[in-house]
Every structure is written in C-alpha cells, then in structure tokens.
Amino acid sequence: MxxxxxxxxxxxxxxxxxxxxxxxxxxxxxxxxxxxxxxxxxxxxxxxxxxxxxxxxxxxxxxxxxxxxTGEFATDEGDDLDGPDSTVRAASRGLALFAFATGAGFVGTSMPRRFGAFQWAGLAILGVVVLLSPVLWLVGVFSA
Missing domain, CATH: 3.30.70 (Alpha-Beta Plaits)
Incomplete structure (x- = not known):
C-alpha cells in the first residue's frame, strides 16, 4: 500500500x-x-x-x-460563539484597570516594588470609582 x-x-x-x-x-x-x-x-x-x-x-x-x-457541508447553525456576558466583561475590565492603576504588570520584574506617583493617582481614581459606584447604583434604583 x-x-x-x-x-x-x-x-x-x-x-x-x-x-x-x-x-x-x-x-x-x-x-x-x-x-x-x-x-x-x-x-x-x-x-x-x-x-x-x-x-x-x-x-x-x-x-x-x-x-x-466550497461550503457544501456547511450547516445553518453557523460558527459564531456567544461572547462573554456583560458581568464577565465588566469584571475583566475592572481587573485590568486595577492592574494598570497599581502597577501589577511589573510584579516579578526588576522594577522597584514601590508605587510611583502615577500608580498612586490611579489607585486613588480607582478607589473613588469603587466607593461611588454603590452610591450611584442606589440613587439609580430609588429614582426609577
């Protein structure tokens, strides 16, 4: 053969x-x-x-x-996968923002382990957003 x-x-x-x-x-x-x-x-x-x-x-x-x-064996169901739901997207954005703001991307490198001014500013902005988001959610719930 x-x-x-x-x-x-x-x-x-x-x-x-x-x-x-x-x-x-x-x-x-x-x-x-x-x-x-x-x-x-x-x-x-x-x-x-x-x-x-x-x-x-x-x-x-x-x-x-x-x-x-030529597509002769293709089916009508398609190949598209459902994207992640909004909670997964929001959580991943939040983690990315936290990592960027705190400089977590430099962990394990030879970069100094202390925060710079940029990281402190990012951490402060992130803290304000985290503290204000439940307040804004409550205002939105009770005003509706």
Whole structure:
C-alpha cells in the first residue's frame, strides 16, 4: 500500500481538522511533519503539513476536501460563539484597570516594588470609582 500526498496545509490545526473530516467519511489519512512543526511553529510555513493517504482513496479524498472548501457541508447553525456576558466583561475590565492603576504588570520584574506617583493617582481614581459606584447604583434604583 503506497501513500500519496492528498493535501498540503500551512497550519497543523487545519490539517488535523481536514484529517478528522476525511476520517468521518471513512478515508484514512495521516498528518505528517507534525512533530517537527509543533516544536518550532515557524517550520509550519517552511515545511508545510501534508495529509498522506492511500493511493486508491486519494481522488475521493481530494474531491471531499474540494467540496468542503466550497461550503457544501456547511450547516445553518453557523460558527459564531456567544461572547462573554456583560458581568464577565465588566469584571475583566475592572481587573485590568486595577492592574494598570497599581502597577501589577511589573510584579516579578526588576522594577522597584514601590508605587510611583502615577500608580498612586490611579489607585486613588480607582478607589473613588469603587466607593461611588454603590452610591450611584442606589440613587439609580430609588429614582426609577
């Protein structure tokens, strides 16, 4: 049984996806150059990732990949994932603001461990926002 090149990709994940697609249609393929390219990702573009399969199934495999490329197997449900809800976004913004204001991004570096004027100003602004947000929320609740 001789193996022939069915397709060539520049990304190992795309090659794995194509291999899984072909396996779902009972076509056995193997992804080559996986280990060389995952050790050094720049090698993916230099070497390319090849799908190798049996010679008697090569035409059928290339036909399936061409049909998949045109969108023949697409479903109506779409590929979009729901984004994070507003509470997750607000929490992540708050953490990012806190890290920026307090200089937490410099932890573990050779930077001095004391706050500078910029960090104290940021921490003061953050404190005012944290202290005023429940008051503003209560005013909004009782005025409505």
């Amino acid at each position: 001789s193996l022939v090149e069915i397709a060539r990709y520049q990304d190992v994940y795309e090659a794995d996806l194509a291999a899984a697609f072909l396996a779902s249609h009972d076509i056995e393929v193997s992804v080559t150059e996986r280990f060389q390219t995952t050790v050094d990702p720049l090698m993916q573009r230099a070497l390319g990732i090849r799908l190798m399969g049996r010679a008697d199934q090569a035409a059928q495999a290339r036909d399936l990949l061409a049909r998949a490329g």
